Amino acid sequence: MNTLPQQLANGLFLGSMYGLIAIGYTMVYGIVQLINFAHGEIFMTGGFGALSVYIWLPGNTSMWLALPLMLAGGAVVAVLVAVGAERFAYRPLRGAPRLAPLITAIGLSLALQQAVFNWYPDAKTDRVFPQLPFGPYHIGSVRIQSGDIFLVVAAILCMTALAFFVRLSRTGRAMQATAQDPDTAQLMGIDTNRIIVIAFAIGGLFAAVAGVAYGLKYGSVKYDMGFQAGLKAFTAAVLGGIGNIYGAMLGGLVLGVAEAMATAYIADIPGMEQLGGQGWASVWAFVLLILVLLFRPQGLLGERVADRA
Amino acid sequence: MRPRSLIAITAALAAGALTLTACGSRDDKGGSDDKENTTVVIGVDAPLTGQNSATGLGIQYGVQIAVDDANKKKTVPGVTFKVKALDDKAIPATGQQNATALVANKDVLGVVGPLNSGVATQMQQVFDTANLVEISPSNTAPELTQGKDWQTKKSRPYKSYFRTATTDALQGGFAAQYAHDTLKKKKVYVVDDKQTYGAGLAKLFTSSFKKLGGKIAGTDHVNTGDKDFSTLVTKVKNSGADMLYYGGQYDESQILTKQLKDAGAKIPLFGGDGMFSDTYIKTAGKTSEGDLSTSVGVPVDTIPAAKEFIAAYKAKKYPGDYGTYGGYSYDAATAIIKAVGEVVKDGKVPDDARQQIVDQVQKVKFEGIAGPVAFDEYGDTTNKQLTVYQVKDGKWKAVKSGTYDAG
Numbered sequence: 068m069n070t071l072p073q074q075l076a077n078g079l080f081l082g083s084m085y086g087l088i089a090i091g092y093t094m095v096y097g098i099v100q101l102i103n104f105a106h107g108e109i110f111m112t113g114g115f116g117a118l119s120v121y122i123w124l125p126g127n128t129s130m131w132l133a134l135p136l137m138l139a140g141g142a143v144v145a146v147l148v149a150v151g152a153e154r155f156a157y158r159p160l161r162g163a164p165r166l167a168p169l170i171t172a173i174g175l176s177l178a179l180q181q182a183v184f185n186w187y188p189d190a191k192t193d194r195v196f197p198q199l200p201f202g203p204y205h206i207g208s209v210r211i212q213s214g215d216i217f218l219v220v221a222a223i224l225c226m227t228a229l230a231f232f233v234r235l236s237r238t239g240r241a242m243q244a245t246a247q248d249p250d251t252a253q254l255m256g257i258d259t260n261r262i263i264v265i266a267f268a269i270g271g272l273f274a275a276v277a278g279v280a281y282g283l284k285y286g287s288v289k290y291d292m293g294f295q296a297g298l299k300a301f302t303a304a305v306l307g308g309i310g311n312i313y314g315a316m317l318g319g320l321v322l323g324v325a326e327a328m329a330t331a332y333i334a335d336i337p338g339m340e341q342l343g344g345q346g347w348a349s350v351w352a353f354v355l356l357i358l359v360l361l362f363r364p365q366g367l368l369g370e371r372v373a374d375r376a
Numbered sequence: 377m378r379p380r381s382l383i384a385i386t387a388a389l390a391a392g393a394l395t396l397t398a399c400g401s402r403d404d405k406g407g408s409d410d411k412e413n414t415t416v417v418i419g420v421d422a423p424l425t426g427q428n429s430a431t432g433l434g435i436q437y438g439v440q441i442a443v444d445d446a447n448k449k450k451t452v453p454g455v456t457f458k459v460k461a462l463d464d465k466a467i468p469a470t471g472q473q474n475a476t477a478l479v480a481n482k483d484v485l486g487v488v489g490p491l492n493s494g495v496a497t498q499m500q501q502v503f504d505t506a507n508l509v510e511i512s513p514s515n516t517a518p519e520l521t522q523g524k525d526w527q528t529k530k531s532r533p534y535k536s537y538f539r540t541a542t543t544d545a546l547q548g549g550f551a552a553q554y555a556h557d558t559l560k561k562k563k564v565y566v567v568d569d570k571q572t573y574g575a576g577l578a579k580l581f582t583s584s585f586k587k588l589g590g591k592i593a594g595t596d597h598v599n600t601g602d603k604d605f606s607t608l609v610t611k612v613k614n615s616g617a618d619m620l621y622y623g624g625q626y627d628e629s630q631i632l633t634k635q636l637k638d639a640g641a642k643i644p645l646f647g648g649d650g651m652f653s654d655t656y657i658k659t660a661g662k663t664s665e666g667d668l669s670t671s672v673g674v675p676v677d678t679i680p681a682a683k684e685f686i687a688a689y690k691a692k693k694y695p696g697d698y699g700t701y702g703g704y705s706y707d708a709a710t711a712i713i714k715a716v717g718e719v720v721k722d723g724k725v726p727d728d729a730r731q732q733i734v735d736q737v738q739k740v741k742f743e744g745i746a747g748p749v750a751f752d753e754y755g756d757t758t759n760k761q762l763t764v765y766q767v768k769d770g771k772w773k774a775v776k777s778g779t780y781d782a783g
Contacts, residue, residue, distance in 0.1 A: 070610055070614050073610050074607055074610055077610060078607070080606065081604050184425070191425065191429055192430050192655050192659070193627075193631070193655070195659060195661060203638065212638055285604070285635070286634050286659070286660075286663075287630075287631065292603065294601075295601055326607070327607045330596075330608060331610070331611060334596075344595075344596040344597055344608075345599070345602065345605065345608045346570055346598055349599070
């Protein structure tokens with residue numbers, strides 16, 4: 068049986084999740100040039116927020132009713148954490164050298180992980196996450212899980228909404244202006260502090276959606292789930308061109324597919340048996356990143372790197 | 377708040393946090409709070425947080441119960457035992473630091489642990505130099521006791537290292553035999569996590585299974601901490617394998633099995649004692665039904681002697697899974713306590729107590745709660761019992777117990 072369609076689909080699903088998380092990295096970077104390394108943990112708190120709502124709901128609640136509430140709960144938690152991080156950890160360091168907020172971000176990431184680990188009930192190991200009561204579906208030879216459907220639908224809806232928001236709304240245009248030149252934007256009467264908060268909030272929102280999708284896809288959430296996912300999403304953001312929201316999504320998809328292809332096929336190439344498979348997937352993903360950056364230092368869709376770095 | 381003051385506070389907090397962490401391994405010098413009694417500390421090293429912590433906590437509290445029992449029954453007159461548990465987070469380097477800290481604590485006369493074979497490789501030398509006895513309730517990598525060339529020429533690398541668990545040489549073979557003879561599996565896909573324990577177990581399973589006439593449909597490796605196995609399970613499904621053998625811990629296999637079944641592969645996952653944990657079933661849910669695991673010894677809850685232990689564990693509401701190594705940890709601690717009883721008389725600890733205790737542990741022989749406890753010339757347990765468990769109705773059920781002759 069030809070496994071290529073299934074493997075492509077696997078890669079696209081994984082990539083959609085990377086993309087959703089990568090939006091948070093890229094939006095924040097685009098506006099304040101800060102790499103928010105705590106974003107992976109914001110994604111994690113989104114997952115746990117949704118789980119808390121599910122636990123709080125009566126046991127017989129239908130998933131159709133529970134899912135929107137879980138999304139809302141996850142979003143509230145993740146957005147609060149993201150905005151709180153901006154207000155209390157990053158804003159006081161706005162004028163400080165670049166390294167200070169970066170180190171703060173790493174510290175915040177550890178603190179959030181440990182907080183959930185210590186204080187969320189039974190979070191020392193995986194917490195079981197509810198599943199959607201339908202699926203799997205077959206399209207040709209491709210088998211699709213309910214969690215994957217949610218993931219892809221959510222990714223498409225979120226991306227479309229974000230694109231319209233940034234292009235057409237007043238706030239969205241103010242964000243673009245702030246990204247281009249924060250000082251001039253402020254002189255033009257844009258409240259840049261507000262714009263920055265909104266960038267963090269949108270990042271948190273997308274991370275929460277990704278967190279719920281993660282739970283539905285893998286069946287459990289864990290305090291350390293944000294570490295690897297966050298790292299990969301950051302890679303996706305750089306791959307697509309950091310600062311560019313479409314680039315983040317594209318980077319995520321490319322990265323996901325690259326990992327799937329590497330896992331599935333590299334070991335079949337004669338002489339490469341030892342260098343393929345799941346254990347090497349990340350290695351090949353980073354090889355791809357290096358190659359792309361060699362020839363397009365600004366990333367796939369990136370622009371104006373010179374005045375950023 | 378001014379940026380500068382915030383930096384100062386952050387720096388102060390970071391420094392504080394670092395100091396606290398450092399304290400963790402240094403505080404609690406033991407000392408005798410009882411005027412008449414000498415305090416003897418039994419060290420524990422296991423992952424108590426993060427990965428593998430469910431089984432790691434089972435070790436810590438298994439030892440705790442053994443120590444409580446010894447104190448209550450006054451097994452060694454004039455001595456009060458204490459437990460000093462250190463967290464190695466399943467990281468070899470951390471285990472080595474813990475070993476150094478335990479050696480430096482004069483009151484420590486024996487150590488139970490670690491959980492992971494890979495961690496053990498970094499700790500053995502430290503303990504051996506200090507002549508401090510170390511008994512692992514769970515290490516299964518053969519080279520820990522029988523040297524690097526254990527398949528051809530056995531030689532014991534460290535005199536102070538013992539274990540109450542049987543080795544992978546037996547466990548991998550036992551699993552292969554069960555898969556081939558009882559389950560009638562013909563083609564197995566083998567995956568491991570590249571760690572000392574997981575890779576070793578997978579290799580031994582593979583060679584035994586081939587020897588029995590079985591076929592290997594394919595092999596792959598995962599990284600610890602991986603969550604997405606969708607590509608891997610697609611490969612497994614398409615290879616036509618009728619079973620997946622996994623060498624590694626429950627952290628990955630509980631997610632792997634769910635994705636395997638979700639992908640439509642109706643084949644069981646078979647693993648070693650690293651995934652024999654209730655957490656595995658809890659996380660994987662219904663998808664774990666029919667999965668198998670080998671574990672060392674016979675089921676703890678079928679041994680009458682273990683009843684009290686399980687009751688105590690449940691009554692104290694200790695966290696973690698006692699089912700995997702709790703009984704072995706209890707027995708390992710008891711072996712140390714008995715050795716201490718031979719060496720420390722009337723609360724007087726001789727200068728070469730550690731050396732004497734190593735010699736006494738070698739000679740120890742008693743009926744433990746998980747079976748008879750005694751060590752052979754390599755420091756391996758003489759109890760070679762193994763059991764295959766299968767998930768039935770959401771519980772691990774013992775399906776076959778026996779011994780395996782590595783031949």
